[in-house]
Amino acid sequence: MLAVRARALFDGVGPGLVDRPTVLIENGRIAAVRPGGVPVVGAEILDLGAATLLPGFIDTHTHLAFDASDDVIGRLTAADDATLLDRIRAAARASLAAGVTTVRDLGDRAYLTLRLRAETARDPAAGPHVIASGPPLTTTRGHCWFLGGRAEGVDGVRPAVRERAERGADVVKVMVTGGDLTPGSDPYSVQYGRDELRAIVDEAHRHGLPTAAHAHAVTGIREAVATGFDTVEHCFFLTEDGVDFDRRVIEEMTRRGVIASLTLGALPGGPPPPAHIARRIPSLVTGLATLREAGVTMALGSDSGIFPVKAHGSYPYGMTAMTDFGFTPLQALRTATSTAALACGLGGRKGRIAAGYDADLVAVGGDPVADVAAVLDVVAVIRGGVRVK
Known part of the structure; x- marks a missing residue:
C-alpha cells in the first residue's frame, strides 16, 4: 500500500481544500482518504510536502497524431504509420x-491511438489512459479528410460507425461542420444532413458508443443537439461575423444533458489571435456565462496538436484561460477533473479523489483554489497508483 501525503487536497467536486490529507492507494485504486495526518501503519509513505493534491487532469479533446508544428497536415500525411505512432507516444508522454492522466483522442489515422491505448493500459508510465475515436467521420475533402474517415449518406455512415465499434473505438467523432485547419473547408457550414447525423447517433448508441460533434459554429451546434449527440466539441456558437449563443439551443442542451467540451487555452508567448477572433472574445465571455447560468455541463479539452501554441503538454493553460473567460478557479478545476470524467464516460472511476476511484493524482505547487495558475507547477504525477513524475 502507498500512502500519499500533502499540504492540501482538492477532491474534484468539493467547495474547497482538505488540509493535510493522506491518500491510501492499493492495486491502482484509492483505498481511502484520511484527514489531518492520521498515522498509517504498514504503508510506503510518499510525502509531497507543501504541494496540493488534485485528481489527475482529464483532457476531453486532443489529437495525439498532430505534432503542433507549422505544417501539421503535411507532416502527418508524409509520415508512415511507424513514425506517426512514435510521435503519438511522445505526445502522450508530454x-x-x-498532469494529464486521461485523454480523449478525437481523431487519429489508421486507429493508431488504439495501439497506444493498449500500451498505456499495460504500462501507466507510458502515457495517459486513452479514450480513442479513431479517424473522425467526415465528408469527401471535408474537415480532416486526410485522416481517412470519409463517409457519406445514411448508407455510408452506418457501416462507418459499425467499423469503429468492431475496431474497439470508445467514441464516435463526427465533423458536423468544416474547420479552419483544413484548406477549402468552411467552419460555418454543416457537412451532414439531419438524416445522416441521426443515423450516426442511432448506430453509435446501438453499439453502446457515445458521440462527439465537432462544431465551433452555431449552425453545427444546433444540428448536433437536435440529432442527439452526447458532447459538442469547441461549442463557441460562432457565426461568420460574430457570436450567437442561441438560447433555444442552450435550453435544449440543458434538457438533453449535452456536454460542452470547451477547447480553451494556449501556450503563452505566441502570436496574438487573429483580428476576427480577438473581436469575438468579449461576446464569448458573455456567452459562456450564459451556458453556466443555464446549467450546461462544461468540460475542458485542449485541442492539443493543431498549432504550435497548442503543443502537447499545454493542457494546464486551459484552466488558467477559463478564469480569463469568467470561471472561478474551482469551476476551472472541476471542468478539468470531475466534469471532464463525465464527458469521457468515466464519472464512476476518474476525476475524483475518493475511495474506489482510480489512483490518478497530480500534485501542484501552491494553492490552485486561490490562484489556478498553480496548476502550471506540476511537481508529481501518479497514474494508476504508479508515480510517473
Missing part, C-alpha cells in the same frame, strides 16, 4: 508529464 501530456502525462503535465
Whole structure:
C-alpha cells in the first residue's frame, strides 16, 4: 500500500481544500482518504510536502497524431504509420508529464491511438489512459479528410460507425461542420444532413458508443443537439461575423444533458489571435456565462496538436484561460477533473479523489483554489497508483 501525503487536497467536486490529507492507494485504486495526518501503519509513505493534491487532469479533446508544428497536415500525411505512432507516444508522454492522466483522442489515422491505448493500459508510465475515436467521420475533402474517415449518406455512415465499434473505438467523432485547419473547408457550414447525423447517433448508441460533434459554429451546434449527440466539441456558437449563443439551443442542451467540451487555452508567448477572433472574445465571455447560468455541463479539452501554441503538454493553460473567460478557479478545476470524467464516460472511476476511484493524482505547487495558475507547477504525477513524475 502507498500512502500519499500533502499540504492540501482538492477532491474534484468539493467547495474547497482538505488540509493535510493522506491518500491510501492499493492495486491502482484509492483505498481511502484520511484527514489531518492520521498515522498509517504498514504503508510506503510518499510525502509531497507543501504541494496540493488534485485528481489527475482529464483532457476531453486532443489529437495525439498532430505534432503542433507549422505544417501539421503535411507532416502527418508524409509520415508512415511507424513514425506517426512514435510521435503519438511522445505526445502522450508530454501530456502525462503535465498532469494529464486521461485523454480523449478525437481523431487519429489508421486507429493508431488504439495501439497506444493498449500500451498505456499495460504500462501507466507510458502515457495517459486513452479514450480513442479513431479517424473522425467526415465528408469527401471535408474537415480532416486526410485522416481517412470519409463517409457519406445514411448508407455510408452506418457501416462507418459499425467499423469503429468492431475496431474497439470508445467514441464516435463526427465533423458536423468544416474547420479552419483544413484548406477549402468552411467552419460555418454543416457537412451532414439531419438524416445522416441521426443515423450516426442511432448506430453509435446501438453499439453502446457515445458521440462527439465537432462544431465551433452555431449552425453545427444546433444540428448536433437536435440529432442527439452526447458532447459538442469547441461549442463557441460562432457565426461568420460574430457570436450567437442561441438560447433555444442552450435550453435544449440543458434538457438533453449535452456536454460542452470547451477547447480553451494556449501556450503563452505566441502570436496574438487573429483580428476576427480577438473581436469575438468579449461576446464569448458573455456567452459562456450564459451556458453556466443555464446549467450546461462544461468540460475542458485542449485541442492539443493543431498549432504550435497548442503543443502537447499545454493542457494546464486551459484552466488558467477559463478564469480569463469568467470561471472561478474551482469551476476551472472541476471542468478539468470531475466534469471532464463525465464527458469521457468515466464519472464512476476518474476525476475524483475518493475511495474506489482510480489512483490518478497530480500534485501542484501552491494553492490552485486561490490562484489556478498553480496548476502550471506540476511537481508529481501518479497514474494508476504508479508515480510517473
